[in-house]
Amino acid sequence: MKTLVYKFIATVMALGQLCSANAYAQSTSTGSGQAWPSKTVRWIVPWPPGGGADVLARILQTALSEALGQPVVVDNRGGASGNIGAEIAAKSPPDGYTIVFAYSGTHSINPHIFRKMPFKESDFAPLIWTASVPQVLVVHPSLPVKTPKDIVALAKSKPDQFTYGSSGNGAINHLAGAYFASLTGAPLTHVPYKGGGPAAIALMGGEIAMIFGEPATVVQHIKSGKMKAIAVTSGKRALALPDLPTVQETGVAGYDVTSWNGQLAPAGTPADIIRRLNTDFNRIISTPEMKKRMIENGYEPMGGAPEKFGEHIRAELAKWAPVIKSANIRVD
DSSP states (O other): OHHHHHHHHHHHHHHHHHHHHHHHHHHHHOOOOSSSSSOOEEEEESSTHHHHHHHHHHHHHHHHHHHTOOOEEEEEOOOGHHHHHHHHTTTTSSSEEEEEEEHHHIIIIIHHHHHSSOOOGGGGEEEEEEEEEEEEEEETTTOOOSSHHHHHHHHOOOOOOOOEEEEETOOOOHHHHHHHHHHHOOOEEEEOOSHHHHHHHHHHTSSSEEEEEEEHHHHHHHHHTTEEEEEEOOSSOOOTTTTTBBBTTTTTTTTOOOOEEEEETTTTTTTHHHHHHHHHHHHHHHHHHHHHHHTTOOOOOOOOOHHHHHHHHHHHHHHHHHHHHHOOOOOO
């Protein structure tokens, strides 16, 4: 009798485990009965190759592919200050096979400078706040300047001739320059490019005098002597460049510009897939090796729940509204 009871209990436990396994497989399925992921995941980066977003995506790409057990392909879709790539992602099927690289320009600034936006924030589901990104004020090495005050003096001596580049109209590094000009009175002329990479090339070629660039785009050129670093734009010193002072430290009171980036999925992506991607990204950016690599490229790891990222996007959207209005920045 006892033997029959034990067999019955064992059978029930086995059935329970099988049901749990089936439930998990169904909870991470794409609706076709296949467990997710079962094919390549497309990671849209709404800027050209060589810029900061592209650099970070490719740093994380291999680790994400290994975590998912499927290929992850970076798809560069630049243009319209990131709006083109973001729109493609917003209109993609919410099946977990498309994610998009988001940053402060696309989701906290563009809504204030474009009269017509091709997407709404509600078109996306937050995945993770990946990193905080101080910008770096760099100049062409031939410029006889060592501090932001030197830049102000030189710009005032050459009105309308002192140019700075950005990754596009309304981008965070465009606003960084406009904000610097408004606080210092320096007459800076803005020259937009189609990404951080092209702007960096223009600086090294002598087309422009300076840029407020993402560390991932400029650190290697600073080390090689092709650019000269002056200061970082954040309120505190950057982890990647601890010896470089902040713009505030050099005498420009109140100056604090820090970019951010993170990952989004199309709205309607199953909650279990959102949780899986969030868990994998958090695990990846918290490893000592990845932390070191990110910081070396100027990215200060953040992480956390999807809700934390959504709250940050909304806070940044509110923060930049008065700055943009004051600077009268419009794209169309």
